[in-house]
Amino acid sequence: MSVGTNTPTAIEIFAGGGGLAVGLRDAGFRxxxxxxxxxxxVATFKANHPEVRVFQQDVRTIDGAxxxxxxxxxxxxxxxxxPCQGFSSLTSKWRKADPRNELVLEVARLAEEMRPRAIMVENVPGLVDKGKILFDELVRRLRDLGYRCTWSVLQVADYGVPQRRRRLxxxxxxxxxxxxPAPTHSRTGKSGLPVWRTVREALAGINxxxxxxxxxKALGGPIAVDWHVTRSLSPANLERLRHAKPGAVWKTMPEEVRPPCHRGGYDGFTNVYGRMSWDEPSVTITAGCTTLSKGRFGHPEEDRTISLREAALLQTxxxxxxxxxxxxxxxxxxxxxxxxxxFAEIVARQVIEQLRAVA
Ligand SMILES: C[S@@+](CC[C@H](N)C(=O)[O-])C[C@H]1O[C@@H](n2cnc3c(N)ncnc32)[C@H](O)[C@@H]1O
Incomplete structure (x- = not known):
């Protein structure tokens, strides 16, 4: 373990507001x-992880030493x-020219400069497919340094997250x-594991x-109401939501309330303009999580989308x-x-176990 302490150390790049950081901390990393x-x-990260030194800058300008x-x-x-927008299956086609794609290789550069004992990378499954050239380069550079690399696409619902989200x-x-890490939950419970956690369990604490x-805004802003906030729905979207059946796709909606572009033979995204089901995990929570046209983000029974706070609970x-x-x-x-x-906590625990096993 790291110098002078039994607590393993971590450095995180592309740290966002700190979801992975919570998992690292709860697993036992400093x-x-x-x-x-x-x-x-950065502000959100700092507010929740005041003990961490945060560099608000482009990772390409960071010195590993x-x-x-x-x-x-x-x-x-x-x-x-x-960042994974360039490889995400939720974008209509892979944007080869997206400069964010190259950022994946910053992991290799910093591994070269810092030689950490272990590396943990998460991304959308598309990185091994549409982003194969970059992924192969990342793995090659890590192997050249002496790293043994394992990768897999995991379903986070298999690890106790009340959400379907496949991640590399x-x-x-x-x-x-x-x-x-071995799964902790299963879809049907057949393997003796607890069944997938549901939207009902995740949102039970919000009353x-x-x-x-x-x-x-009239109550002092979204922070004052703890971000249990939704966007207003247009009259047309409100009508669509009233017809939406929990867990069903928009195709079950009467033709006349569908958006004009979803009528007739339209066969595009099926997961929009719908409601979540109480008794299943949610759909993948994205940055569009409070917008009805961007996913099945309708509340299971109220005529609104989920709130930002509810989205955060579904992200655990x-x-x-x-x-x-x-x-x-x-x-x-x-x-x-x-x-x-x-999910981050379970993966991080797996890394700690291996670090301890070879120490
Ligand atoms: C997938 S998110 C990270 C999520 C984070 N690990 C979490 O669990 O909350 C990717 C992050 O990379 C940041 N980012 C994008 N380009 C960057 C760059 N050049 N340097 C540093 N951060 C960058 C984005 O602002 C975004 O917050």
Missing amino acids: TVAAVEVEPSA QLLGLAGGALDVLAACP VLLAGLGFDISM RPAVTFSEA FPPDYYFDTSIVEHACQIVGNALPCA
Whole structure:
């Protein structure tokens, strides 16, 4: 373990508002530094992780030697969730020219400069498919340094997150293998594991009414109402939601209330303009999580979308997590971009176990 302490150290790049950081902390890591460029994500990260030194800057300008100094010259894990918009299946086609794609290789650069004992990377499954050229380069550079790399696409619902979200996880140990964590839950419960957690379980603790963004403003702003805030729905979307059946896709809606572009033979995204079901995990929470046209983000029974706070609970953020912004788009980005905290904790525990096994 790291110099002078039994607590393993972590450095996180692309740290967002701190979803992965919660998981690292709860697993037992001491995060000594984090790098993030977006101001409201940095403010949120700092508010919830005051013990971490946060660098608000482009990761490409960060010097590995400086970060390594904060870890006392020896680092246990480098953790990273590089931006994934360029590889996401939720974008209509892979934007090859998206400059954010190249950021994945910052993991290799900082591994070269810091030689952490382990590396943990999370991304959308598309990185091994549409982003194969970059992924292969990342793995090649890590292998050249002596890392043994394992990767797999995992379903976070199999790890106790009340949400369907498939994520690519890459784990690498300097001279040792790190296997993927075993699932803790299953869809049917057949394997003897508890069944997937549901929207009902995740939202059970919220007993106060959600307010719209304009109502929140009159009450002192979204922070004053703990971000239990939704966007106002247009009359047309309200009508669509009234017809939406929990868990069903928009195709079950009468033709006349569908958006004009979804009538007739339209066969595009099926997961929009719908409601969640109480007794299933939610759909993947994205930055569009409070917008009805961007996913099945309708509340299971109320005529509104889920609130930002409810989205955060579905991402397994702690119930009192503080979102240090008053701008709805920023709050949605922070929540939708996060690695679900409970999933991050399980993966981080797996890394700690392997670090201890080879110490
Ligand atoms: C997938 S999100 C990270 C989520 C975070 N790990 C969490 O669990 O909450 C990617 C983050 O990378 C940040 N980012 C994008 N480009 C960056 C850059 N050049 N330097 C530093 N951060 C960057 C984005 O602002 C975003 O917050």
